[in-house]
Amino acid sequence: MSNLIAAIDAGTSYHHVALNDERWAHMIDERWYLPDLDQYDFSHVDVIIATCRSNPDLLSPHKVRFQEFLDEGGTIVAFAGTDPAQWLPNIESKSVSTNYWWWLEADPQSELEIASPKHPLFDALSLTEMTWHHHTRFIPPEGAVSLINHNDGSSVFYEDKISTRGRLLITGLDPFFHHGSYFMPATTRFLEKFLPWLNDSSEV
Amino acid sequence: MKKQCVFLKALPTQSKYFREDKVLSQCVKILDQYKLSNEILKDIKVLILTMHQDQRHLLNNKQLLMEFIQAGGTIIIQGQIAMPFLDCLIPFNPAGQLTLEEYEISFIQPHSVFQGINPLSLNCRRGVRGFYARGSNPPPEDATILTTIKRGTISVDWEWSYGLGRVFVHSGNDIWTSFKDSEDNIDITRNLVSWAIQENPEK
Numbered sequence: 001m002s003n004l005i006a007a008i009d010a011g012t013s014y015h016h017v018a019l020n021d022e023r024w025a026h027m028i029d030e031r032w033y034l035p036d037l038d039q040y041d042f043s044h045v046d047v048i049i050a051t052c053r054s055n056p057d058l059l060s061p062h063k064v065r066f067q068e069f070l071d072e073g074g075t076i077v078a079f080a081g082t083d084p085a086q087w088l089p090n091i092e093s094k095s096v097s098t099n100y101w102w103w104l105e106a107d108p109q110s111e112l113e114i115a116s117p118k119h120p121l122f123d124a125l126s127l128t129e130m131t132w133h134h135h136t137r138f139i140p141p142e143g144a145v146s147l148i149n150h151n152d153g154s155s156v157f158y159e160d161k162i163s164t165r166g167r168l169l170i171t172g173l174d175p176f177f178h179h180g181s182y183f184m185p186a187t188t189r190f191l192e193k194f195l196p197w198l199n200d201s202s203e204v
Numbered sequence: 205m206k207k208q209c210v211f212l213k214a215l216p217t218q219s220k221y222f223r224e225d226k227v228l229s230q231c232v233k234i235l236d237q238y239k240l241s242n243e244i245l246k247d248i249k250v251l252i253l254t255m256h257q258d259q260r261h262l263l264n265n266k267q268l269l270m271e272f273i274q275a276g277g278t279i280i281i282q283g284q285i286a287m288p289f290l291d292c293l294i295p296f297n298p299a300g301q302l303t304l305e306e307y308e309i310s311f312i313q314p315h316s317v318f319q320g321i322n323p324l325s326l327n328c329r330r331g332v333r334g335f336y337a338r339g340s341n342p343p344p345e346d347a348t349i350l351t352t353i354k355r356g357t358i359s360v361d362w363e364w365s366y367g368l369g370r371v372f373v374h375s376g377n378d379i380w381t382s383f384k385d386s387e388d389n390i391d392i393t394r395n396l397v398s399w400a401i402q403e404n405p406e407k
Contacts, residue, residue: 010258011259011260011261012258012259012286013259013287016259016286016287017284033260035261053215055215083216182338183338
């Protein structure tokens with residue numbers, strides 16, 4: 001069974017391009033225009049995607065509604081630049097200086113590693129498809145599962161099924177921004193595989 | 205001094221240079237995008253937009269923006285157009301795969317925004333190209349082309365006049381992210397703002 005997915009559309013060019021790409025547009029059932037978020041009924045979708053760089057100042061007034069959605073068993077995916085600590089529960093983020101250039105170094109190290117290789121996400125995606133750069137790292141709460149770790153021990157992508165009755169997928173990756181800006185082919189490969197996984201996930 | 209220039213902030217983390225640089229902070233006022241109004245535009249000469257702008261909101265304000273230009277205002281547009289919010293705009297056209305050489309910027313017309321800047325320093329950082337532009341917001345026929353990629357064939361920066369006003373279009377990431385070093389980014393941003401607030405020669 002497919003999940004009903006709503007994605008935040010902040011009206012930017014990159015959201016418009018990324019959310020309407022014909023390769024996966026049919027998997028995104030609703031596009032919620034961020035300034036009008038109060039007009040949408042959260043309760044009839046399974047998944048809400050906070051696309052990269054959706055303004056947290058416009059998300060945070062809906063903090064209680066997001067909490068209610070999670071308590072009803074919903075999934076929220078928060079990508080980079082959305083500052084989820086402002087509007088989602090139990091988030092501890094670490095601001096980091098983004099290293100865009102690691103792949104040009106003599107012995108290129110992305111500093112990322114798969115933390116939970118048996119997680120079903122990795123039936124769909126490899127680490128290569130999740131590796132370009134990241135903007136934020138997180139300290140997941142106890143009981144949450146890190147999917148991608150940075151070598152400093154923090155997480156770049158984690159799943160939290162503990163803090164609420166629903167599921168949080170929190171990441172410092174920014175695929176919608178880069179794919180929608182026609183820059184960074186790894187982000188296209190990520191969306192091509194991540195969205196079908198999110199759409200078909202049997203865990204919700 | 206009354207600030208004649210507004211930067212229309214789209215994200216909370218933006219506007220560092222407009223807050224902190226001593227020259228830019230004196231002439232640029234920072235305004236949240238959704239506070240744009242006719243009253244604000246009546247009081248200023250220059251509106252600076254960013255690549256992160258909510259273009260749907262701008263499209264809803266198209267008439268207001270066109271009237272601002274017609275009356276002598278200058279709008280600086282950055283980023284890739286998805287929803288044409290002015291008469292001179294159509295959607296961004298990505299360049300596709302180009303060679304490193306084809307990504308080189310060519311200056312077509314001398315312009316004060318690019319004064320003191322080596323075109324080869326734009327669009328190339330550590331041997332990686334495409335930071336400044338990876339395609340074009342296609343210009344109308346009556347635009348003045350300022351810079352191109354692909355050896356003059358793809359327009360990147362251009363100017364367009366309407367009524368008593370004008371538009372400067374940059375088809376790429378925000379111009380203050382062009383370089384690795386802040387000093388270089390501040391220089392080009394000062395150039396941009398200085399050009400924008402000077403009296404429009406056609407006015």
